[in-house]
Amino acid sequence: MTRSARIAACLLALVLPIAAHAQAQVAFGGLKHDSSLPVEISADLLQVDQSDGSATFSGNVQIGQGAMRLTAGKVRVEYATGDDTTGEISRLLASDGVTLVNGAEAAEAREAIYTIDSGVIVMTGDVILTQGQNALSSEKLTVNLQSGTGTMDGRVKSIIQTGAD
Numbered sequence: 001m002t003r004s005a006r007i008a009a010c011l012l013a014l015v016l017p018i019a020a021h022a023q024a025q026v027a028f029g030g031l032k033h034d035s036s037l038p039v040e041i042s043a044d045l046l047q048v049d050q051s052d053g054s055a056t057f058s059g060n061v062q063i064g065q066g067a068m069r070l071t072a073g074k075v076r077v078e079y080a081t082g083d084d085t086t087g088e089i090s091r092l093l094a095s096d097g098v099t100l101v102n103g104a105e106a107a108e109a110r111e112a113i114y115t116i117d118s119g120v121i122v123m124t125g126d127v128i129l130t131q132g133q134n135a136l137s138s139e140k141l142t143v144n145l146q147s148g149t150g151t152m153d154g155r156v157k158s159i160i161q162t163g164a165d
Contacts, residue, residue: 035119035145037066039089041075053079063092068102068145070094070114091115098123100143105131107141119145127152133161 044059055077063070073096080090092114100107100121110125123141129152139154 034066035116039092039116040064041077043075053081055079061094063094068100070098070100070112072096072098072112089116105129107143109141121145127154135159 041057041061041063043057043061045057047056047058048054049056056074057077058074061072061075063072063075070092072094074094076093077089078091078093079085080088092112094112094114095110098109098112100112100123107123107127107129109123109127112121112123114121121141121143123143124139127138127141129136129141129150136152136156136158138152138156141150141152143150
């Protein structure tokens with residue numbers, strides 16, 4: 001059996017069980033992250049809506065929080081409300097092509113919602129996750145940055161490198 005035939009057989013054996021399920025649990029050791037760190041945002045344009053206290057960044061949006069980076073075409077920032085708040089960010093709603101990178105792991109999707117307090121990011125629409133040489137795809141990825149775990153929902157497909165020659 002040739003090398004490519006062995007790889008194809010291994011991939012088929014690995015992909016079929018995962019693709020048949022609607023949900024897959026994925027380890028996100030590289031995406032474990034401290035969501036209490038400050039958030040830095042840069043973009044080509046900023047629009048502030050005083051009526052609801054939100055800010056919308058658009059054009060080449062780049063967000064950093066510690067070692068984690070998120071890029072998108074547009075990001076709406078929602079701030080915490082209430083008497084005890086002092087302008088803390090509550091949620092980031094990213095759209096127009098979102099990329100999340102932390103270490104050797106990266107995820108891409110059409111949209112993402114990052115809830116700062118819970119440290120949960122939900123990415124939706126043509127999600128692709130790469131972990132080193134391995135790749136997974138689905139319609140939805142939910143990452144818990146505090147625990148470093150994630151769940152992929154929808155038609156989950158994977159390509160897992162076996163390390164075989």
